[in-house]
Amino acid sequence: MINFQLLRDDFPILQRTNRDRPLIYLDSSASSQKPQAVIDAITHYHANEHANIHRGVYELSERASIRHENVREKIKSYINAKHSREIIFVRGTTEAINLVAQTYGRSHFKAGDEIIISMMEHHSNLVPWQMIAKEAGAVLRVIPVTEAGELDLAELQKLISPRSKFIAIAHASNVLGTINPIKEIVKLAHAQKIPVLVDGAQAFPHQTVDVQDLDCDFYAFSSHKAYGPTGIGVLFGKTQLLENMPPYHGGGGMIASVRFANTTYAPVPQKFEAGTPDMAGVVGFGAALDYLQNIGMNNIIAHEKKLLDYASEKLSEISGLRIIGHAQHKLGVISFVLTGIHPHDIGTVLDHEGIAVRAGHHCAMPLMERFQVPATVRVSFGLYNTHEEIDALVSAIHLAKRLFA
Numbered sequence: 403m404i405n406f407q408l409l410r411d412d413f414p415i416l417q418r419t420n421r422d423r424p425l426i427y428l429d430s431s432a433s434s435q436k437p438q439a440v441i442d443a444i445t446h447y448h449a450n451e452h453a454n455i456h457r458g459v460y461e462l463s464e465r466a467s468i469r470h471e472n473v474r475e476k477i478k479s480y481i482n483a484k485h486s487r488e489i490i491f492v493r494g495t496t497e498a499i500n501l502v503a504q505t506y507g508r509s510h511f512k513a514g515d516e517i518i519i520s521m522m523e524h525h526s527n528l529v530p531w532q533m534i535a536k537e538a539g540a541v542l543r544v545i546p547v548t549e550a551g552e553l554d555l556a557e558l559q560k561l562i563s564p565r566s567k568f569i570a571i572a573h574a575s576n577v578l579g580t581i582n583p584i585k586e587i588v589k590l591a592h593a594q595k596i597p598v599l600v601d602g603a604q605a606f607p608h609q610t611v612d613v614q615d616l617d618c619d620f621y622a623f624s625s626h627k628a629y630g631p632t633g634i635g636v637l638f639g640k641t642q643l644l645e646n647m648p649p650y651h652g653g654g655g656m657i658a659s660v661r662f663a664n665t666t667y668a669p670v671p672q673k674f675e676a677g678t679p680d681m682a683g684v685v686g687f688g689a690a691l692d693y694l695q696n697i698g699m700n701n702i703i704a705h706e707k708k709l710l711d712y713a714s715e716k717l718s719e720i721s722g723l724r725i726i727g728h729a730q731h732k733l734g735v736i737s738f739v740l741t742g743i744h745p746h747d748i749g750t751v752l753d754h755e756g757i758a759v760r761a762g763h764h765c766a767m768p769l770m771e772r773f774q775v776p777a778t779v780r781v782s783f784g785l786y787n788t789h790e791e792i793d794a795l796v797s798a799i800h801l802a803k804r805l806f807a
């Protein structure tokens with residue numbers, strides 16, 4: 403049995419205050435807090451181990467290179483990729499998706515082609531496709547979302563046609579918490595030879611991810627939402643697709659040979675990793691994955707499910723409060739609106755009670771339009787949250803109601 407209450411001590415920031423109240427951090431979907439083990443790994447790296455990788459002939463650089471590649475190997479195992487060359491280090495989910503849009507997209511999409519996304523996409527999995535579609539004369543098609551906050555798969559089946567060239571879809575919604583049936587979508591897509599990119603920014607920190615089981619062609623995620631540092635993330639891609647894609651950024655590290663007449667490129671993953679990478683970030687991300695593996699994802703899933711169920715029940719008891727998103731399969735993410743009070747005002751009252759939540763459109767403006775709300779309040783859980791914090795949230799919402807009555 404994991405004592406999640408004790409794990410809180412691993413996170414130094416949870417000891418601090420917000421507006422002179424004990425911090426109640428309910429915004430892990432935006433970015434998670436970091437355990438001491440991650441902070442220590444980064445500090446140790448800078449103090450003892452730093453040198454640029456893949457270049458130096460000296461011991462320090464050799465060791466740094468090995469450590470870097472060991473983390474790649476660790477991530478490969480963590481998501482069950484076939485080969486470590488399928489793991490490309492990027493700055494985060496946003497960069498991973500832009501990479502695929504600007505390389506695969508630019509070299510494949512033509513006028514009249516259709517790219518399928520969904521109505522629940524974060525702008526990071528929407529705008530890059532819109533940009534490349536505009537350039538190519540291709541069109542975005544959008545899978546609708548039901549009132550419950552689930553994807554309408556019957557509509558997806560209608561959308562798929564010989565014009566469909568790509569599907570880009572969130573594994574889980576950052577607003578509704580909905581966990582999408584990726585395996586099913588990939589099966590539908592592959593039956594028509596359509597590649598699928600999965601935006602795993604939200605699912606990766608809170609679910610088991612097995613890219614071979616999902617059979618997706620690309621999977622993107624960020625370290626900072628998974629208890630690791632900012633500035634580092636991963637694009638997984640199937641080898642054959644990656645090998646056939648043109649490079650993204652040009653520069654050092656991504657070449658085989660350079661002449662003014664002609665440059666040839668390094669094999670994957672180096673072809674997509676131009677310039678000095680975020681080595682400290684990679685070390686920190688590796689430490690975060692060790693931390694998660696020590697706790698066990700199944701334990702984390704069970705803990706966060708209890709938090710979700712408890713909070714959903716307690717919040718639904720508040721009169722005038724409407725939860726948006728009642729999907730059958732949900733992460734620990736709850737969006738809501740309260741009759742008569744703007745989400746930003748609720749956020750401000752909660753802030754003064756020490757409670758950090760997100761209020762706004764959550765970079766999903768089309769989804770706000772779908773549910774006809776200008777914004778929502780969003781609470782999202784991490785492995786460090788407790789039932790007592792949910793009780794405090796409920797009390798603070800009652801306070802907001804009294805203040806704005």
Ligand code: 7TS
Pocket residue numbers: 431432433494495496497524526527572574575576601603604624760764765
């Ligand atoms: N995709 C989804 C589903 C996300 O939730 C986010 C960030 C991204 C992509 C982009 O990730 P990044 O690491 O490249 O920034 N989501 C949020 C959020 O919900 N609140 O702040 C950031």
